[in-house]
Amino acid sequence: MELVGKYREDLYICAQCSFCTTTCETIGYTLWESNTPKGRMFALKELLEGNLEGKSSIMEELSTSAFNCTLCGRCEAVCQTDIKLRDLWLNLRTELVDRGHFPQKLSLMRDGINDTGNVANYPNNERASWVDFVEDAPDHLFQNEKADVVYFVGCMSSFSPAISSIPESFAQVLHKAGVDFTILGEKEMCCTYPLLVGGLGGDKELTDRLRKANVDAVKATGAKEMVFTCPSCYLTWKEEYIEQYGLDVELYHSTHYIRDLARDGKIKLNKTDTKVCYHDPCDLGRNSKEYEAPRKIISYTGAQLAEPDQTKEIAYCCGGGGVVEVYDPDLSTYMSSAAVRAFDETGAEITLTACQQCKRTFQSTAKAINSSMKYMDIVEFVLEHME
Template sequence: MNIVKLRKLTYEEVTRCNRCGFCLPSCPIYLVKGVESASPRGRNAITRAVIEGRLQWCEEIEKSIFSCLGCGACTANCFPALKTRDIVFRDRECLVGQGLYPKIADRLAQYILEEGNISNEDNEERAEWQELIKGIPEHYFEKDRAEVVYFVGCVASFFPLAQKIPASMATVMEKAGVDFTILGGEEWCCGYPLVGAGMPEKMEALIEHNVEAVRGVGAKKIVFTCPSCYHTWKHFYPEVGEYLSVSEFLVGLINEGKIRFNPLNIKVTYHDPCDLGRNSGVYEAPREVLKAIPALELVELEKNRQFTTCCGGGGNLEMVDPELSGKVADMKIGEIRATGADMVVSSCQQCLRTIAGRARRKKIDLIVKDITELVAEAIAD
């Protein structure tokens, strides 16, 4: 991305910012840092000034642009619905071209392109989470042909805290009689971290490989427990089947009578993941799943649906500035505790890691579960 392309794609959009400030109370980074350059309004002003030649790309601009979570809360609170997230991601491409970016992103890109995952692990170990399910043979969920592909994602494949998500999801699908497979070592990173790093051009090989892997098993549906994978396939991949978030898929199983629930006498609140809610438009499906569980009481966060507060784990911020990411998570945890709920449920492996990890670090007694875990606990035999 160069300045000429940035001007073509962005200038008309960025000039629609009238500096009203309605975005400020919704931006977690601005609320933590309290400086204009950390706000959506400030980033838009910076972008416009660079396009108009009044500013040059520099390290201070790099810090501003790469501190954005990409959560989209600013757009939800903006009267002209300015797409600041898209503007910021284009800025990152320009900054990468200038060599002005967090160099840890080079290591991330290397891991993804060489190993197929964000963790620099042997990609053949992607399906090791199956060991959490007792009584099944090795590679039990890896089939040559299936109606449904379950695309697990890097975080749930390799991070122990999140591996209970695919274990729960696979258990639920097995009980529901779903003809599904996972891709195991043939699943590569979806590429979304490269978008956040300002390096989307490096995604091409990943997209080509994953598409061929899905086509190879003849699947008609691809199901995602990771909202970022879901968002990426919906927006960057060609259409090779029906793409469904886990909640949308579970609603279908419930409506078809393929899963039934035992009562769970608990009070829960639901956290909307940014890439599932604001960035993909899926709000009601997770709530339909929760409301289908008898005796469960759902209480909403003060900020919910399109106005939800990011957990702090978006936009590669945890990699770039973990302290800032943690302070955003602190705000989220405060909102959760104010509901009086017994636990917080979400539909995102990164949200689970960020919220649960921060609560543990701060020694806060908080139960955090993915929606797949709750469904697996409540499902009737």
Template sequence: MSVEEHRKDIETCFGTSCNFCERNCPVYRILRVKTYTCRGKNRAMLGMIDGHYDATERMADVVYTCTLCGACDVHCSMDNTDGFIELRKELVNKGLARPEYKDAVERIEETGDVYGRNIDTSRLFEDANDGEIPMYLGCQYKGNKNEVLDIIKVLAKMGIKVKIADDESCCGYIAHVLGYDDEAADIVDKFKEAFPHENFLTLCPSCTMFTQEAMALNSVHTVKHVHDLVKSGKVKLKNLDMDVTYHDPCDLGRRMGIIEEPREILRAMGVRIHEMENHGYFSMCCGAGGGMLITDPELVEDMAKQRMKQAIDTGVDILVTACPTCESTLLTGSMLARKEYKKRVKVMSIWELLDEALD
């Protein structure tokens, strides 16, 4: 697939110009500049394909100012975000990607970790090396020992004994979405070498999606696995009698359709869900996707605050989610929203609630 192969879709967009895509674009809702909408990006792409102008750094800025959340795709008949990744590849080939992205990809190639840390998972999680089910942590959880140990404890309470790899390596998702495909292929090879499993559990929605789609592996997000156990009656949960709102991580909900599963787990714990204005397939990104955390932290914070305002508007005090990146981003958003709207909404992971609901 190339940018050129998206021509038909882009021309359709040019013809309709319906603008439905801008409605829930988290970037556009902050910046209010139409160039940054999905339609704006498609326009830029068409001009480049038609040879009206060469790609420029300015164009790269527009293309990379996008969380790749897919909210535009659900308002449109086309897969626009696939085209954006193709466009990013072109920009990388032309040397126009932002230098911070190149640095990030080089860090991953050198260390197997998006943050450039050398983490020996065999030592960190030495008590979780003898389970039956392999579990891939991913870069976001790998350095968060206490949270991972808590999740392992919760899973053990349900009879799920996981096995953490000795020295896992980044799955390659970040390099792929930044447009560094050759580098992503090498990173995928290293991932497979360190983690030679076909069937395994995952904790990060993006790792799950990428290992399924790009590598055809049978990865299962652990929330889905837990849901199946809860639904079959094999796991009994206590009634927590709580009111929360649930934030759908883009890759888990919109991309993989795991929308009802976390909600059914929450309901099985006696948790009442008060939906935000945007939820399910029409959920709104926390702001951290698409590599924006690397180059646009302030815009990411604004998007996280925007999402937390929706949580505040539900009237509940707790937001629950099932993605480590959303969790940390929304935590910041919660602090910022508290300052502005004088109301605190606590951000919790679904694992914390499960811990409370299990003996």
């Protein structure tokens, strides 16, 4: 494998200390060490040294291990030798896909994105249907030809009824704050995050086509700022768009934007004594290093913050990342269950998060294990407490 040569130094630096294994949330589900970060590193080193020649099953075993991973980054957060493990797992997936060793459901996902421009596999001209449910929406339905700010909604928020309240709420927050913003409607395409984390980023024709359509749509508005309620869209634009396409646009997650609106007095939040728990989404927290903004917003409301036992750099993963839910929903639910129980133990009335996938996954799991916890995105909480 080309990968083992590229990461040769890391494979020898790995101390096989098991910190990553004890932190990985999949171990209790799979019960095999080969399915842990440590197990993958060991297998890759054995491949490098030629000790697995003739063992035809190794690629399938590596594939099972590599794709039983949400790419949450917890293993990297505790790595004692500072190996960039998430980057390694992403590249491993890409090479496995190139070799034909990957869950075939991912091919269906890729075909759907190719055909419709979104991961939900719905007609893309329905992207802005959620606006119909926004109370007192303006006549232009938040779709202006020109604007200072583009709100990039994302596939799941656009098409999933379970979380459509997130874009509905954020659009109202921006509108009430007097922000000159627009959504792209059917001109918005999948940001390509599902393709990247699914190891399908090697399909350059597809990823370039989707990204160019998004870039052209944003440029046409003349906007100098973009804001995202989806941390994965935000992370993808930050890492894959700005430098590559020479875009002169500032990127913000919704928590950055709301924090600044509240700080600058452009929105005012009513005080509440509600006890809330906050969950750090993987792509906003560990993978984008943003922990302060959501907590600052909570402090502006006066709400009592109850942190779960594992938070910030080692926060729980909701189980919905890395497109794991596409091919192994049971693993996704297993991982989510640990987090839901931890949130219950805080005694909070509401668990807030800042990711549509986290909210959707937690709500579904809470129902399955009879948890009465209420889940909200932080933009919904803000709208509820705006003057």
